[in-house]
Amino acid sequence: MKKIIFVVVVSFVLYACGVKPQSTASYNYRITKIDSIENTYLVYAEKVDINIKNTxxxxxxxxxxxxxxxxxxxxTVDKNYKLKPISLYPKNLVSHNLRGITYxxxxxxxxxxxxxxxxxxxxENLKGLCYKK
Structure with missing residues:
Protein backbone atom coordinates (compact mmCIF):
# COMPACT_ATOMS: atom_id res chain seq x y z
CA MET A 1 0.00 0.00 0.00
CA LYS A 2 2.86 2.38 0.82
CA LYS A 3 4.40 1.72 -2.60
CA ILE A 4 1.16 2.62 -4.36
CA ILE A 5 0.83 5.87 -2.41
CA PHE A 6 4.48 6.69 -3.14
CA VAL A 7 4.00 6.13 -6.89
CA VAL A 8 0.83 8.24 -6.92
CA VAL A 9 2.51 11.10 -5.00
CA VAL A 10 5.61 11.06 -7.24
CA SER A 11 3.42 11.03 -10.36
CA PHE A 12 1.41 13.97 -9.07
CA VAL A 13 4.54 15.97 -8.19
CA LEU A 14 6.05 15.37 -11.65
CA TYR A 15 2.79 16.37 -13.33
CA ALA A 16 2.39 19.47 -11.15
CA CYS A 17 5.94 20.61 -11.85
CA GLY A 18 5.30 20.47 -15.56
CA VAL A 19 7.84 17.77 -16.33
CA LYS A 20 7.06 16.58 -19.81
CA PRO A 21 8.79 14.05 -22.03
CA GLN A 22 11.43 15.53 -24.33
CA SER A 23 9.64 14.22 -27.41
CA THR A 24 6.83 16.78 -27.01
CA ALA A 25 9.27 19.69 -27.26
CA SER A 26 9.53 19.45 -31.03
CA TYR A 27 7.41 18.11 -33.85
CA ASN A 28 8.06 16.34 -37.10
CA TYR A 29 7.51 18.63 -40.05
CA ARG A 30 7.47 17.77 -43.74
CA ILE A 31 9.07 20.38 -45.97
CA THR A 32 6.63 21.29 -48.75
CA LYS A 33 8.49 24.11 -50.53
CA ILE A 34 11.71 26.13 -50.35
CA ASP A 35 11.84 29.69 -51.68
CA SER A 36 13.88 32.84 -51.08
CA ILE A 37 13.47 36.59 -50.95
CA GLU A 38 16.49 38.92 -50.98
CA ASN A 39 18.75 37.68 -48.13
CA THR A 40 16.29 35.21 -46.57
CA TYR A 41 15.32 31.61 -47.28
CA LEU A 42 11.65 30.75 -46.85
CA VAL A 43 10.94 27.16 -45.89
CA TYR A 44 7.33 25.99 -45.99
CA ALA A 45 6.52 23.09 -43.67
CA GLU A 46 3.57 21.24 -42.21
CA LYS A 47 3.20 18.82 -39.33
CA VAL A 48 3.53 15.23 -40.42
CA ASP A 49 0.54 14.04 -38.39
CA ILE A 50 -1.91 16.43 -40.02
CA ASN A 51 -5.11 14.77 -41.29
CA ILE A 52 -5.65 16.78 -44.48
CA LYS A 53 -2.44 17.61 -46.31
CA ASN A 54 -1.53 21.20 -47.21
CA THR A 55 -4.02 22.78 -44.79
CA THR A 76 15.07 18.99 -49.05
CA VAL A 77 11.44 19.08 -50.11
CA ASP A 78 9.23 16.11 -49.10
CA LYS A 79 11.50 15.01 -46.25
CA ASN A 80 10.64 15.11 -42.55
CA TYR A 81 12.61 17.02 -39.91
CA LYS A 82 12.22 17.67 -36.20
CA LEU A 83 11.73 21.43 -35.84
CA LYS A 84 10.92 23.76 -32.98
CA PRO A 85 9.28 26.76 -34.68
CA ILE A 86 9.11 30.09 -32.83
CA SER A 87 6.57 32.70 -33.96
CA LEU A 88 7.75 36.19 -34.92
CA TYR A 89 4.21 37.60 -34.96
CA PRO A 90 4.11 40.63 -32.63
CA LYS A 91 2.53 39.69 -29.33
CA ASN A 92 -0.68 41.45 -28.27
CA LEU A 93 -1.15 42.92 -31.73
CA VAL A 94 -4.67 42.86 -33.10
CA SER A 95 -4.49 44.04 -36.68
CA HIS A 96 -6.06 42.74 -39.83
CA ASN A 97 -3.98 45.10 -41.97
CA LEU A 98 -0.57 43.59 -41.24
CA ARG A 99 0.98 42.78 -44.64
CA GLY A 100 4.00 40.81 -43.43
CA ILE A 101 6.82 40.59 -40.90
CA THR A 102 10.33 42.01 -41.22
CA TYR A 103 13.12 39.47 -40.77
CA GLU A 124 17.17 26.98 -34.11
CA ASN A 125 17.40 23.86 -36.28
CA LEU A 126 18.15 25.77 -39.49
CA LYS A 127 21.17 27.84 -40.45
CA GLY A 128 20.64 28.87 -44.02
CA LEU A 129 19.37 25.63 -45.55
CA CYS A 130 21.52 23.48 -43.30
CA TYR A 131 19.66 21.29 -40.78
CA LYS A 132 21.14 21.00 -37.29
CA LYS A 133 19.81 18.37 -34.89
Missing part, protein backbone atom coordinates in the same frame (compact mmCIF):
# COMPACT_ATOMS: atom_id res chain seq x y z
CA UNK A 56 -1.79 24.01 -41.96
CA UNK A 57 1.45 25.11 -43.58
CA UNK A 58 3.86 27.40 -41.73
CA UNK A 59 6.54 29.61 -43.26
CA UNK A 60 9.97 29.49 -41.61
CA UNK A 61 12.55 32.20 -42.29
CA UNK A 62 16.27 31.47 -42.30
CA UNK A 63 19.00 33.98 -43.08
CA UNK A 64 21.14 33.28 -46.12
CA UNK A 65 24.57 32.62 -44.69
CA UNK A 66 27.72 30.92 -45.85
CA UNK A 67 27.90 27.62 -44.05
CA UNK A 68 30.14 24.61 -44.29
CA UNK A 69 27.16 22.35 -44.53
CA UNK A 70 27.52 18.78 -45.73
CA UNK A 71 25.29 17.82 -48.61
CA UNK A 72 23.59 15.23 -46.37
CA UNK A 73 22.56 17.99 -43.91
CA UNK A 74 20.84 20.22 -46.50
CA UNK A 75 17.07 20.23 -46.11
CA UNK A 104 16.82 39.99 -41.43
CA UNK A 105 16.11 43.45 -42.87
CA UNK A 106 13.57 42.11 -45.38
CA UNK A 107 9.81 42.45 -45.29
CA UNK A 108 8.46 38.93 -45.75
CA UNK A 109 4.87 39.32 -46.97
CA UNK A 110 2.12 36.96 -45.92
CA UNK A 111 0.98 34.52 -48.58
CA UNK A 112 -2.46 34.91 -50.13
CA UNK A 113 -3.01 31.17 -49.85
CA UNK A 114 -5.38 30.56 -46.93
CA UNK A 115 -3.71 27.25 -46.14
CA UNK A 116 -0.51 29.04 -45.10
CA UNK A 117 -0.65 30.57 -41.62
CA UNK A 118 -0.46 34.36 -41.49
CA UNK A 119 2.70 34.26 -39.40
CA UNK A 120 6.44 33.93 -39.81
CA UNK A 121 8.52 31.49 -37.82
CA UNK A 122 12.18 30.89 -37.08
CA UNK A 123 13.83 27.77 -35.71
Missing amino acids: AIIKIASAKAKTNCDRKNLI NGTLVPFDRDYNIKKDLFIT
Whole structure:
Protein backbone atom coordinates (compact mmCIF):
# COMPACT_ATOMS: atom_id res chain seq x y z
CA MET A 1 0.00 0.00 0.00
CA LYS A 2 2.86 2.38 0.82
CA LYS A 3 4.40 1.72 -2.60
CA ILE A 4 1.16 2.62 -4.36
CA ILE A 5 0.83 5.87 -2.41
CA PHE A 6 4.48 6.69 -3.14
CA VAL A 7 4.00 6.13 -6.89
CA VAL A 8 0.83 8.24 -6.92
CA VAL A 9 2.51 11.10 -5.00
CA VAL A 10 5.61 11.06 -7.24
CA SER A 11 3.42 11.03 -10.36
CA PHE A 12 1.41 13.97 -9.07
CA VAL A 13 4.54 15.97 -8.19
CA LEU A 14 6.05 15.37 -11.65
CA TYR A 15 2.79 16.37 -13.33
CA ALA A 16 2.39 19.47 -11.15
CA CYS A 17 5.94 20.61 -11.85
CA GLY A 18 5.30 20.47 -15.56
CA VAL A 19 7.84 17.77 -16.33
CA LYS A 20 7.06 16.58 -19.81
CA PRO A 21 8.79 14.05 -22.03
CA GLN A 22 11.43 15.53 -24.33
CA SER A 23 9.64 14.22 -27.41
CA THR A 24 6.83 16.78 -27.01
CA ALA A 25 9.27 19.69 -27.26
CA SER A 26 9.53 19.45 -31.03
CA TYR A 27 7.41 18.11 -33.85
CA ASN A 28 8.06 16.34 -37.10
CA TYR A 29 7.51 18.63 -40.05
CA ARG A 30 7.47 17.77 -43.74
CA ILE A 31 9.07 20.38 -45.97
CA THR A 32 6.63 21.29 -48.75
CA LYS A 33 8.49 24.11 -50.53
CA ILE A 34 11.71 26.13 -50.35
CA ASP A 35 11.84 29.69 -51.68
CA SER A 36 13.88 32.84 -51.08
CA ILE A 37 13.47 36.59 -50.95
CA GLU A 38 16.49 38.92 -50.98
CA ASN A 39 18.75 37.68 -48.13
CA THR A 40 16.29 35.21 -46.57
CA TYR A 41 15.32 31.61 -47.28
CA LEU A 42 11.65 30.75 -46.85
CA VAL A 43 10.94 27.16 -45.89
CA TYR A 44 7.33 25.99 -45.99
CA ALA A 45 6.52 23.09 -43.67
CA GLU A 46 3.57 21.24 -42.21
CA LYS A 47 3.20 18.82 -39.33
CA VAL A 48 3.53 15.23 -40.42
CA ASP A 49 0.54 14.04 -38.39
CA ILE A 50 -1.91 16.43 -40.02
CA ASN A 51 -5.11 14.77 -41.29
CA ILE A 52 -5.65 16.78 -44.48
CA LYS A 53 -2.44 17.61 -46.31
CA ASN A 54 -1.53 21.20 -47.21
CA THR A 55 -4.02 22.78 -44.79
CA ALA A 56 -1.79 24.01 -41.96
CA ILE A 57 1.45 25.11 -43.58
CA ILE A 58 3.86 27.40 -41.73
CA LYS A 59 6.54 29.61 -43.26
CA ILE A 60 9.97 29.49 -41.61
CA ALA A 61 12.55 32.20 -42.29
CA SER A 62 16.27 31.47 -42.30
CA ALA A 63 19.00 33.98 -43.08
CA LYS A 64 21.14 33.28 -46.12
CA ALA A 65 24.57 32.62 -44.69
CA LYS A 66 27.72 30.92 -45.85
CA THR A 67 27.90 27.62 -44.05
CA ASN A 68 30.14 24.61 -44.29
CA CYS A 69 27.16 22.35 -44.53
CA ASP A 70 27.52 18.78 -45.73
CA ARG A 71 25.29 17.82 -48.61
CA LYS A 72 23.59 15.23 -46.37
CA ASN A 73 22.56 17.99 -43.91
CA LEU A 74 20.84 20.22 -46.50
CA ILE A 75 17.07 20.23 -46.11
CA THR A 76 15.07 18.99 -49.05
CA VAL A 77 11.44 19.08 -50.11
CA ASP A 78 9.23 16.11 -49.10
CA LYS A 79 11.50 15.01 -46.25
CA ASN A 80 10.64 15.11 -42.55
CA TYR A 81 12.61 17.02 -39.91
CA LYS A 82 12.22 17.67 -36.20
CA LEU A 83 11.73 21.43 -35.84
CA LYS A 84 10.92 23.76 -32.98
CA PRO A 85 9.28 26.76 -34.68
CA ILE A 86 9.11 30.09 -32.83
CA SER A 87 6.57 32.70 -33.96
CA LEU A 88 7.75 36.19 -34.92
CA TYR A 89 4.21 37.60 -34.96
CA PRO A 90 4.11 40.63 -32.63
CA LYS A 91 2.53 39.69 -29.33
CA ASN A 92 -0.68 41.45 -28.27
CA LEU A 93 -1.15 42.92 -31.73
CA VAL A 94 -4.67 42.86 -33.10
CA SER A 95 -4.49 44.04 -36.68
CA HIS A 96 -6.06 42.74 -39.83
CA ASN A 97 -3.98 45.10 -41.97
CA LEU A 98 -0.57 43.59 -41.24
CA ARG A 99 0.98 42.78 -44.64
CA GLY A 100 4.00 40.81 -43.43
CA ILE A 101 6.82 40.59 -40.90
CA THR A 102 10.33 42.01 -41.22
CA TYR A 103 13.12 39.47 -40.77
CA ASN A 104 16.82 39.99 -41.43
CA GLY A 105 16.11 43.45 -42.87
CA THR A 106 13.57 42.11 -45.38
CA LEU A 107 9.81 42.45 -45.29
CA VAL A 108 8.46 38.93 -45.75
CA PRO A 109 4.87 39.32 -46.97
CA PHE A 110 2.12 36.96 -45.92
CA ASP A 111 0.98 34.52 -48.58
CA ARG A 112 -2.46 34.91 -50.13
CA ASP A 113 -3.01 31.17 -49.85
CA TYR A 114 -5.38 30.56 -46.93
CA ASN A 115 -3.71 27.25 -46.14
CA ILE A 116 -0.51 29.04 -45.10
CA LYS A 117 -0.65 30.57 -41.62
CA LYS A 118 -0.46 34.36 -41.49
CA ASP A 119 2.70 34.26 -39.40
CA LEU A 120 6.44 33.93 -39.81
CA PHE A 121 8.52 31.49 -37.82
CA ILE A 122 12.18 30.89 -37.08
CA THR A 123 13.83 27.77 -35.71
CA GLU A 124 17.17 26.98 -34.11
CA ASN A 125 17.40 23.86 -36.28
CA LEU A 126 18.15 25.77 -39.49
CA LYS A 127 21.17 27.84 -40.45
CA GLY A 128 20.64 28.87 -44.02
CA LEU A 129 19.37 25.63 -45.55
CA CYS A 130 21.52 23.48 -43.30
CA TYR A 131 19.66 21.29 -40.78
CA LYS A 132 21.14 21.00 -37.29
CA LYS A 133 19.81 18.37 -34.89
